[in-house]
Structure formats: structure tokens, C-alpha cells
Amino acid sequence: MRIHGIEEILSEHPVFKAFDKETLGLLAGCARNEHFRAGDRIFTEGDPADKVYLIREGDAAVEIATSERAPIIVETLHAGDVLGWSWMVPPYRHMSDARAMTEIRAVSLGADCMRTKCDDNPVLGYRMFQHLLPHMAVRVRALRMQLLDLYGTRKG
Amino acid sequence: MLPRRYRVHSTWAELAGVASMELTPVDGAAVVFQPGQFNMLYAFGVGEIAISISGDPAEPDRLIHTTRSVGAVSAALTDLRQGDMLGVRGPFGSAWPVAAETGRHIVFVAGGLGLAPLRPAIYHVLEHRERYAGVTLVYGARSPDELLYAEEIKAWKSRFDTEVEVTVDHAGSAWTGRVGVVTTCLDRALAGLDPATVSAFLCGPEIMMRFSVMGLADAGVPPDRVWISMERNMKCAIGFCGHCQFGPEFVCRDGPVFRHDHVAQLLSMKEI
Numbered sequence: 130m131r132i133h134g135i136e137e138i139l140s141e142h143p144v145f146k147a148f149d150k151e152t153l154g155l156l157a158g159c160a161r162n163e164h165f166r167a168g169d170r171i172f173t174e175g176d177p178a179d180k181v182y183l184i185r186e187g188d189a190a191v192e193i194a195t196s197e198r199a200p201i202i203v204e205t206l207h208a209g210d211v212l213g214w215s216w217m218v219p220p221y222r223h224m225s226d227a228r229a230m231t232e233i234r235a236v237s238l239g240a241d242c243m244r245t246k247c248d249d250n251p252v253l254g255y256r257m258f259q260h261l262l263p264h265m266a267v268r269v270r271a272l273r274m275q276l277l278d279l280y281g282t283r284k285g
Numbered sequence: 286m287l288p289r290r291y292r293v294h295s296t297w298a299e300l301a302g303v304a305s306m307e308l309t310p311v312d313g314a315a316v317v318f319q320p321g322q323f324n325m326l327y328a329f330g331v332g333e334i335a336i337s338i339s340g341d342p343a344e345p346d347r348l349i350h351t352t353r354s355v356g357a358v359s360a361a362l363t364d365l366r367q368g369d370m371l372g373v374r375g376p377f378g379s380a381w382p383v384a385a386e387t388g389r390h391i392v393f394v395a396g397g398l399g400l401a402p403l404r405p406a407i408y409h410v411l412e413h414r415e416r417y418a419g420v421t422l423v424y425g426a427r428s429p430d431e432l433l434y435a436e437e438i439k440a441w442k443s444r445f446d447t448e449v450e451v452t453v454d455h456a457g458s459a460w461t462g463r464v465g466v467v468t469t470c471l472d473r474a475l476a477g478l479d480p481a482t483v484s485a486f487l488c489g490p491e492i493m494m495r496f497s498v499m500g501l502a503d504a505g506v507p508p509d510r511v512w513i514s515m516e517r518n519m520k521c522a523i524g525f526c527g528h529c530q531f532g533p534e535f536v537c538r539d540g541p542v543f544r545h546d547h548v549a550q551l552l553s554m555k556e557i
Contacts (some may be wrong), residue, residue, distance in 0.1 A: 192458065202456045205464040207473070230461060270496075271466045275454045279490040280397030280427040 135160045138236055138274035143209045144260050152253060159252045165189075165229035170214065176223045178215035180237040187233030192226045200226065203275075204268070211264050216240035258275055288372030289313070289329045291348070293365050294345040299351060300431055303398065304363040305339065308348040308455040315345045319380030320405035321514060325522050326350060327372030328361035335519040335537070336362070337402035338376060339493070339554055342409055348373075351401040351433070365416065377522045379542045380404040381512060386484040389510070390419035392474065394497045396467050396489025399427055400433045400543070402514050403488045409475065414446055423474050425467035427494070428453050429460050450474050468496045472504070480505030487545075488514040495552060498545055511545040 136157045136164050137144045138273060145153060165171055170188060171182065182189075194200040203225070206212050212235070215223050221240065247254030290311040309315070318324075318338050327333040328540060340349030354363040383391075383406050392411050395403050412422055419461075422441060425430045432451065442449040452463040452470040463470060467489070475483070483506045487494045494513045501511055514537050517529035517536040524538030532551040534540065545552075 133369065188463075190458070190464065200458050202458065202460060202464045205462075207463075228458075267469065271469050274492070274496065276464045277415065278427065278454070279493055280425070280431065280454070 135162065135236065137228040138162075138185065139183070142185070142236070144183065144211060144264065147260065148256070152256065154251065155246060155250070155253060156238065156243075157201045159239045159246065160236050161239075161260065163233075163235045165233040165235070167231050169228055169229045169233075171227040171229060171233075172223045173226050174223055177258070178213060178221045178223050179240045181216050181240065181243070182212040182237050184210050184212055185234045185236065187235075188230040189233060190228045190230050192228060194226060201204070204271075211261065214261070214265055215259075286374055288333070288374045290326070290370055290528045292389075293367055293369045293371070294347075295367055296365060299433055302354045302363070303351065303433070304354075305349055305351040306362075306365060308350070308371070309346070310348075310373075311370070315348060316376060317345045318342055318405075320377040320383055320409050320535075321376050321381040321402060322376035323402070323519075323522075323541060324348075324350065324373050324375030325377070325519070326352075326362055327374070328358050328365070329371065331361040332358040333372070333374075333520075334358045334362075335377075335522060337514075337541075339404045339556040340408075341412075342405050343412060349434070351398065353398055374522060377537055379540055381486050381542055382484075383409045386510075387413075387416040388418060388482040390421070390482045391417055392471075392478075392483050392485040392491070392501075392506075393420075393422045393424075394485060394487040394494075395422070395424045396410060396466060397431070397486075398433060399489030399493075399514070400424055404434065404437075406486055411441070411444070411447065413422075419448070419478070420446065421474050421478070423450045423452075423467055423471045425452045425470065425489070426453070427455075427501055429456050429462070448474065466496075467493055468500050471497055471500050475500070475504040475506070478504075479518055481507065483507075484510040484512075486512050486514075486542075491515075491552065496534070498549075504510040508546045508549075509544065510540055513545050513548070514541045515543060515548070516541065 136153045190202045191204040192200040286293040291308040294307040323337045336350045339351045354360040386545040520526045520528040522537045524535040529536040
């Protein structure tokens, strides 16, 4: 069986595909492998956003819970997706819950470590935002479409 | 053009406020239809509306329509029961070019009740599966309990020769499928395909189709291989009255199925 180093795993993820070896080496210092079983809670609303997860395999549900009703899944994320962006934005707290729907293999990047490296190396910071922003933009656009409640009135 | 009398052979609920009915002609033979065409259904004493044919074109004897109750006529149609009579004019309009697109990978993109006008084309392609390079269905609905033809989708999903991706806008914790919009799901479905071989048929809310077409273009699907089904207020169904006019086109006569690049300019205009 072939063992993948964390740099190699990062280089295979869509967000980091375009990064050179040196940059991946820098990021690898903040990275660790993660494993969640189906049903595991990944993070909870209000938790410090101390990690960002790059999903390699499996499915995660992003949920919002209210006291009046059962949690609602507002988004699911899958292999190649990025789970959690609150680490980039103060006050660095998760604004939703995340749960593993299936077994998940992921790489997490430590938020403090990443922010420090980005502050120390603005070129790296700029590239990080360049590659992460499109993922966030896709999700914001998707949420806008969800808000439109498109399917309510179409006649058959 | 006068309506023909049809009798309701059977009805069944699909979703809350959505029902399907199978019709048989009172006089004469059943009329052959093409996938994507529609009929004008006349609830006697109430009115007439355009409803897509959602059954199998290979079984014209089983004329099936799926209707959501949203107004007086559609409510009267969904209230019909076995043995009731109604008037039918049609079939009208253009069709999905399923025969012309043989040899290609057919990608169906449906949103909400937009699956109903696509279903005849899906039936046709699956019945002649060996003629197509591949088949993918991407379907989005508001929530898991608003997935149209859910049992049939399961059956299509279980086929080894068909890819089916279903997504909903939101769901409870018990849902194990995808949550998100059709366009995100479509991007994933296209990721493993050679875009030059794809022919796409889309039906759903216009904004969903607009963004899906952008996704198809970004993926490299040729613009002349994308068709959409339009919905407008159709009255005469033969291009005389102008109710369904869409720029220089009449949706009832020139559509409802249009090649996207023929109407792309119109779709980007506001409030026409």
C-alpha cells in the first residue's frame, strides 16, 4: 500500500493543485490528517474556528439548529470541497454545525498556524485568498439561489 | 381547433398539491406525441391551460399529465377523478431532439416540476439506451418530500448505465442525499465528462436554467447542443393569440423546447 505524504495529499486537492512544492511545504506544517465516522460532530455553532477541513472522501452536512425545530441541513459538502471558512473572518467562530453524513477522510489546516503564515508571508496570504475565494463565491451564489425558493410555483 | 373529449382513466397524488392523471380518448384513437410537447387541457366550465405531457411517448394510449394546483383551472384538473371527462387539444409545440442526438452523452437538468416535461425524453433515451454514449440526470427540488417521481428516480438510479444526481435546497437530518442547488450538482456531474460529447436538455425555473446554461458553457459544452423548455401563458396554442409571445417567438408554436442559443438574448432581457 502506498502511503501519501501530507504535501502530496494537499497537492491533489482542487484548492491547492496550482500551488508550488515550496508553498505546499509551508502549508503542510499546519496540516494534519483527520478521520470522522458517520454521525460524528465535526464542529458546533459557536466553537472557535480553529481549523479548516479539506474533504478528501465522504460527505458532510452543514446544519443550522433552532430551539423550535429539528436541525435543517442547509448544504452538503463532498470530496474536493472545503468545510469551514469562519477561520478567515473575525471573530473566528463557527456559525453553523457540521456533521459527518458518511465516513470522512480530510486534511485539516490549523487556523492560527495558517493566519500566522499568511501574515508573515503576504504573497502566500494573497494566493490562499485567491484560491479559497472562488469556493466561497460558488457557495454564496448557491445560497442566493436557495433563498429565491425557485421551485415553489412552476406549473407542470 | 376543437377539444376532443377524454375520460380520466386514473389519477394519483404525486406531492402535496400535485397530481398525475392518465387519460383515454372517448372517441377515436390515441394521438401520438413527441417528448416535450404539451396539450391544452380543458376543465369544462372552468377553463383551459397548457400542461406538458409527462408519459411515455412509446405508449401514446396512456396519455399522462402531471399538474400542480396553483389556480382555478389547475385546481379543477387536479380534482378530477376516475371516470370524469375533460377536453384535450393537442399535442402542440416543439420537442426534445432525442432522435437527432443519438451517439451523444445526454445530460438532463431538471428543477422542481420541470422534471415532468423532461420525463418523456428520459423514457425515450432509457428505452434506447444503446444508442447514446451516456445518460446523466441532475435533478433539484425544494426539499426531500417535494421530489417528483421519487420512486422512478430510485429505479433510474439503480441502473448501471445511468448517472442520477439529486439535490434539494434544504432537508432535515434524516436526509442522506445532497443539499445544494442544481448548478453545483451539475458542475460535479460534468467534471468527468468530455464536454464536446454532451447534449443537454433543461427544464425548470428560468433562473435555474440560466445559471445551468452558464455552467454548461463554462464546462465547454457546445452552445448548439443545449435545449431548454420555456413556460409562458399559452392560450390558443397555435401562434395566433400572442399571449405566449417571447420576443419574435411564440412559445406555443416555436417552443416550448428551444435550442438555447436561439433564445439566449431574449432570456437575458428583463420582464419580457
